Amino acid sequence: xxxxxxxxxxxxxxxxxxxxxxxxxxxxxxxxxxxxxxxxxxxxxxxxxxxxxxxxxxxxxxxxxxxxxxxxxxxxxxxxxxxxxxxxxxxxxxxxxx
Numbered sequence: 625x626x627x628x629x630x631x632x633x634x635x636x637x638x639x640x641x642x643x644x645x646x647x648x649x650x651x652x653x654x655x656x657x658x659x660x661x662x663x664x665x666x667x668x669x670x671x672x673x674x675x676x677x678x679x680x681x682x683x684x685x686x687x688x689x690x691x692x693x694x695x696x697x698x699x700x701x702x703x704x705x706x707x708x709x710x711x712x713x714x715x716x717x718x719x720x721x722x
Contacts, residue, residue, distance in 0.1 A: 625660070626680045630712040636672045638705035645705075646676075649698050653678075656692065658685020672707070683714070 634642050646664055654662050658681035667673035680686040689695055703710075 625717060626683055626686055627715045627717070628676070628678045628680060628686060628712070629715070630676045630710055632674050632676075632702070632706060632710045633670075633708040634672045634674065634705050635707040638707075639672050639674075642674065642702065642705050645698065645701055649694070652694055653689070653698070656685075656689045656694070658682065658688065686714070 632642075650662060650664070653659060659678060660681065661677075661679035663677045665675040665677055667675075678686075680689075
């Protein structure tokens with residue numbers, strides 16, 4: 625499993641547009657092959673900072689989404705609302721052997 629976090633800082637006046645876009649597309653993203661989970665988080669201190677938190681089967685599933693028509697709709701529309709560059713990273717759970 626691959627966990628993807630994307631931290632996005634929006635211009636405060638653009639937050640409603642982002643929330644509308646996210647809520648209009650979240651179900652379609654969740655239905656993408658390999659997407660196991662998608663959440664939206666809001667920063668507890670800075671209200672115009674949001675993170676998407678998603679689980680993917682693997683990097684190939686995430687890359688397939690990133691190459692999809694849906695991503696081509698969602699990401700450019702989201703980027704136009706940014707006040708700062710996004711920060712994104714992928715991680716994998718660690719299995720601890722005792």
